[in-house]
Amino acid sequence: DAGVTQSPTHLIKTRGQQVTLRCSPKSGHDTVSWYQQALGQGPQFIFQYYEEEERQRGNFPDRFSGHQFPNYSSELNVNALLLGDSALYLCASSLGIGDGYTFGSGTRLTVV
Amino acid sequence: QQQVKQSPQSLIVQKGGISIINCAYENTAFDYFPWYQQFPGKGPALLIAIRPDVSEKKEGRFTISFNKSAKQFSLHIMDSQPGDSATYFCAASTVRSGSRLTFGEGTQLTVNP
Numbered sequence: 001d002a003g004v005t006q007s008p009t010h011l012i013k014t015r016g017q018q019v020t021l022r023c024s025p026k027s028g029h030d031t032v033s034w035y036q037q038a039l040g041q042g043p044q045f046i047f048q049y050y051e052e053e054e055r056q057r058g059n060f061p062d063r064f065s066g067h068q069f070p071n072y073s074s075e076l077n078v079n080a081l082l083l084g085d086s087a088l089y090l091c092a093s094s095l096g097i098g099d100g101y102t103f104g105s106g107t108r109l110t111v112v
Numbered sequence: 113q114q115q116v117k118q119s120p121q122s123l124i125v126q127k128g129g130i131s132i133i134n135c136a137y138e139n140t141a142f143d144y145f146p147w148y149q150q151f152p153g154k155g156p157a158l159l160i161a162i163r164p165d166v167s168e169k170k171e172g173r174f175t176i177s178f179n180k181s182a183k184q185f186s187l188h189i190m191d192s193q194p195g196d197s198a199t200y201f202c203a204a205s206t207v208r209s210g211s212r213l214t215f216g217e218g219t220q221l222t223v224n225p
Contacts, residue, residue, distance in 0.1 A: 042203075
């Protein structure tokens with residue numbers, strides 16, 4: 001049973017560019033949440049998608065946007081990249097808006 | 113702002129010893145308190161979790177102690193092993209917030225052989 005799959009695993013982008021990260025949830029899960037983890041820090045909640053709608057949003061600017069597809073997979077888009085956007089981006093899935101998250105291994109984004 | 117404060121930042125114990133990591137929270141609406149273990153290059157993995165209606169939960173070598181009045185909870189790792197060396201995060205969430213997790217800053221645990 002596959003867990004949460006994220007792609008790509010590593011990414012290097014130039015300041016000002018746009019990036020799209022992808023996530024396939026664990027089989028049977030229908031809710032996807034995205035977190036940003038800066039080096040040496042705990043993950044910070046970005047937003048959560050359920051039934052193809054953004055249900056919750058953390059304290060992140062509008063440059064961060066997302067989407068959930070009918071198959072429950074999700075994308076995280078970041079526009080106008082800043083150096084400070086360099087981080088590990090984690091996708092977590094769950095069944096419904098509840099506990100029991102399963103995290104993926106993340107996408108390491110480096111902005112230069 | 114909802115915060116969860118975690119200590120210590122780093123911890124070194126000998127094999128067979130007890131590792132203790134502490135967390136304190138502010139938001140009394142939190143109703144779910146998980147601990148996550150993260151190895152380098154991996155995402156956090158749920159280790160053990162507790163709800164505020166119990167004061168202690170044990171799963172194998174891992175125990176959560178919860179003090180609702182003090183708004184504190186801690187993770188105890190008994191008989192610590194080198195394979196336990198990882199970063200540990202406490203977290204908290206509320207059903208009302210859609211169960212979004214608020215994480216502590218993390219504790220890097222090193223268990224020496």
